[in-house]
Amino acid sequence: MTAPSAIPGAPAAPPVTLDNCDREPIHIPGAIQSHGLLLAFDAGRRLVYGSANAAQILGSGLPALGEPADDGWAAALPALGEALSAGLRNPDPQLSIQQEVRCGDRPADLLVHRSGDTVVLELELRDRDEPQVSEYALRAHRAIDRLKRQPDVDSLLQTAATAVRELTGFDRVMAYRFLHDGSGEVVAEDRHAALEPFAGRRYPASDIPAQARRLYLVNTLRLIADVNAAPVPVLGVGHRDAPLDMSHCVLRSVSPIHLEYLRNMGVAASMSISIVVEGELWGMIACHHRAPRHVAYAVRMACDVLAQVLAANVQSLLARQRARAAEMAAQLRAQVIEAALHGDELLAALAPLAEPIARAFDAQAVVLAQEGKLVVHGELPHEIAAGLVQSLQRAQLAERDLVVSQAMKQVLPPPMPVTAPWCGLLGLRFDPVQGGWLLMLRKEQIETIHWGGKPDKDYATGPNGPRLTPRGSFDLWKQEVRGISVPWSAFEQNLARQLLDELTxxxxxxxxxxxxxxxxxxxxxxxxxxxxxxxxxxxxxxxxxxxxxxxxxxxxxxxxxxxxxxxxxxxxxxxxxxxxxxxxxxxxxxLQIRRVPVDLARILDDLLDEAVVAYPGVRLLKDMPEHLPMQADPDRMAQLFGNLLSNARHHGLPGEPVTVRLVDLGERVRFEVLNRAPAIPPEVAADLFSAFKRAAQPNVRNKGGLGLGLHIAQAIAREHGGEIAYAWRDGQVCFGVEIPKSASAE
Structure with missing residues (x-):
């Protein structure tokens, strides 16, 4: 190969600093790792890029930069010539060819892919004493079979970490997943007994910059065989106006800043395998070794397949979790809709749902407020809940009528009504005029994070001059986090918006x-x-x-x-x-009920005497004891009896008797009014105790009624701890109610 020519217009690489390390162009490093070679040809078979070690590894016959690969080169290196011809014939941008070849007396893996308009050939040398590939395939099959039987995500990750270490022989294999803030937590680990455990430690999001995460999606397995090996430059012809894009290259060289990172951890070789779930980088399997280590391409592909099976199982488990959550959310929405539309009063109707709402949102407290009334579920003090609602009424909401915060003190105007440990707030304002709110609250998550070293990076003079040097220590560094709650997930926020729409x-x-x-x-x-x-x-x-x-x-x-x-x-x-x-x-x-000792039989008897005098044509049959003492509001009980009697007189068949029963049941009293009449239609029976229904039930025998009798009677019964029920039996309409004799029995 001839000496490289300068690329016209190519800018000098800027120094990596704290401001630009996340934009380092790691996909065009201009070099490869030393355990292989790289050649790139254009459509005319001309060699346009080549690694500086290519001639040394291949020997004679390699064309010079800018020259075509002639028949003599193809004859001297037939495997490379055939691979180049196959690559040129296939225009697929996703081209991927792999085959085992011999390079002198050493086995090697030949890899072919496209990079723009060029065909890239990588030749990766193997160790002479590597076991047979079939042995690795059997191990991988066993590991995949174990993966399929794991019941949860943590078990999956532990099984995968153990299997990858068995396949590759690395000193340490860690499986970790990314959290909501981009940091990664080590969930599972398999390691040499002499190494310090890293399980449970967290690493900041800045350890894997955005451009590195993109490459982990493009190229899901990455091997760094020797951290301390000098990179081999890739030379290009002078007319090429851009460096070679090595996003898909397995031999791509490593960022100097990442190499320092590994050296600071005492790592001489590493391998990473991406866990991609639903197109996103969900987690990784990271392998470390204390000495240089080359893992054969076939073994790496077995690990990559294992990671894909792992990702598929993780996706299935997460999908089942989402399905269960969606089912619970649908049930909750249905309950809220039913209560909100059919309850007599909104807060009273929603109050029984406070516990299911808290469970669905993993909240420690739920607050319902409207028109100055307040319902509080959980340990939140009533006065703090009232102050919180007042403060929210004054707040300027960023998103329509939804408030989402891990630290509510940051979104509330002063004076601050909330005290520790309450931090997380998910608020739904369904009635802006009268202060209608549904609030879910979470307590402070006092969390001690075990970082793998202090997460901040500092400027220092490192081996590459005055620039950013990665963290120099990976000793355990503890950080206590206060003042925030567990974040509200996207699913929870979406459910909150749905509930807000329904409540509105x-x-x-x-x-x-x-x-x-x-x-x-x-x-x-x-x-x-x-x-x-x-x-x-x-x-x-x-x-x-x-x-x-x-x-x-x-x-x-x-x-x-x-x-x-x-x-x-x-x-x-x-x-x-x-x-x-x-x-x-x-x-x-x-209705301002006032319980006093009364004789219920005497009240009913007087009421029946008045009815006989007032309506001589009505036949009354009574079945009641001579005395029935209890605690009740005498005026309201007379009102209840009178309303039920009036209802029977107006709606019963003319000339048929009205039967009145009063029964002593020990701790409770049962009162019934029966009159012969057709059964009430179901659509009418469903609305019997609602107010203002006279238009729906015209009755010429009750022209002067407002349709409020049964509505008020039901309210009186409930105030006394009972419930009026309608039934139709033996051709008679029956309204009955059971009431406790005393407030203590209630």
Whole structure:
């Protein structure tokens, strides 16, 4: 080969510094490792690049740079000539040819690939005393079989580390995976007994710069046979305007900064195998040796196949984990939608889901807030939760109505309402006007990281002059991390956005329902108050004119008018009372139950006597004890009984009796009202206890009702620890409720 010619326009390589080490052009080093040679030919078979040791290894017959490989060269080196011809005939940019050849008296591996418009031939020499390749193939097959039986990722990595060490003989083989911040953690290790263990240590992301990570994806296995061997320059002809791209070369030389890194670790030879999952560099298998070590190409390919099987198994395990998480997320979304759309009050409906929400997001606390009301699940103090909601209302949100932070103090405006150990926040604002929030919180992750040496790099004068020198010590260096939580994963953030969309839609739906209910209430109330008000006004005008004529029944006019005013006023009071009760329930204020000792049988008996007097045509059958003492609100229980009786009287078949039962069950009391009537349709039964349903169930026998009776009766039952249930049996509609006799029993 002739002396190299300068490449026109090629800039001098800048010194590597702290600012540019992550941009070092390691794919065009201009040199190869010394245990082989490199030749590159253009489409005219001209030698355009060649390593400086090629003539020494191959002997005579090698063409000069810029000269074509003639028939004489092909005859002297037939294997290289055939490989070159095969490469030139195949235009595939992903061309890859490998074959075993002889180079003098030594076995060698011949590798062919394309780099742009050139065909690159690499000849890698083997050791003379290497075992047969078939032996390695059998070992690799056994290792792959063991990999298939591992149940989890950690077991997979440990099995792979052990198998690679058995195949290659390296002193240390580590399997590590990359974390969310790009750093790598050693998960598994197989090593010589004399070596210090590195398992559990972490290495910073800067140890593998971005351009190195790209090459680990392009070329998944990398061998450095001798850290201290001098690199062999690759010479090029003068007309080539760019250095040779060696991204796919197995002999590519090593960055000086990486060689220093290895020397500082006491490593004389290394090999790395990429673990690529879903197109991303998920982890690596790193091999170290205390002396130079060359691993045959066939053995390296067996390790590469093993790593691909490992990656496929990791991907399968991760896919199963994602599938389980997606299933749980779908169930949670369905529960939230159901509760938000069908619950009487949003916070009360979502409160039972606080535990599933915390579990789905791996959160230690959940906070629900709206209209000044607060529900807290977990160990978070109530006053801190209230302060957090107020602070978030003042905050300027970076992303619509979602807050994501590992250290919430960095996103909250002062004064700071949150104290240790709470750090992580995933907040969903579904009601900006009335402060509607769903918050998931995580505690501080106090983590002691075992770094392989101090993770910071410093300027120093190294063997390559004044520039960046890699970390000079890999002794254990501990760092305690405080003030942040475990980060919220992309899956968790996506689920949070989905829940936010559902809650926002549910809130909009509830606002529309509330507006419709208020409009309906005003319309019904205006209509139903018109008649009693008109009666009162008429009676007042008659009294004003001094009417004194006796009625047909002989009663004085003033007495009849007084009865009319009393009746109309009572009806108005009943309507207004129902509206007020419904308003309190809609506002989640409750009905102000006051338990006192009462005789429930006496209350019911008085109510039945009044019903017989007021409605002589109604037949009442009662089954009840003479006395039934308990603790209850007497007025509210009379209201519950009256509403159920009124419901049976209005909706039962005319002329059929209404049966009333009161049963003492020991710690509880059961009350039932039965009337003969057709079964209630399922679509109506599902909405029996909702407010304002008169339009959906017109009844000519109850024109003056607001559709609130069953709604209020159910609220009274719940305030007393019971629940009204509907059933249809033996041709009768039955409404029954069981109530504890005392608050302690409840």
């Amino acid at each position: 839609r549910a809130h909009s739906h509830r606002l529309a329902e509330m507006h419709r209910a208020r409009t309906q209430l005003l319309a019904m109330l205006g209509h139903d108050l018109r008649d009693p008000l008109q009666s009162i006004a008429m009676a007042a005008r008659v009294l004003e004119r001094g009417g004194d004529a006796a009625g047909t029944d002989g009663a004085a006019p003033s007495a009849r008018l007084g009865q009319r005013i009393q009746s109309s006023s009572t009806r108005m009071a009943r309507l207004i009372s129902q509206v007020l009760d419904a308003s309190r329930l809609q506002a989640d204020l409750g």
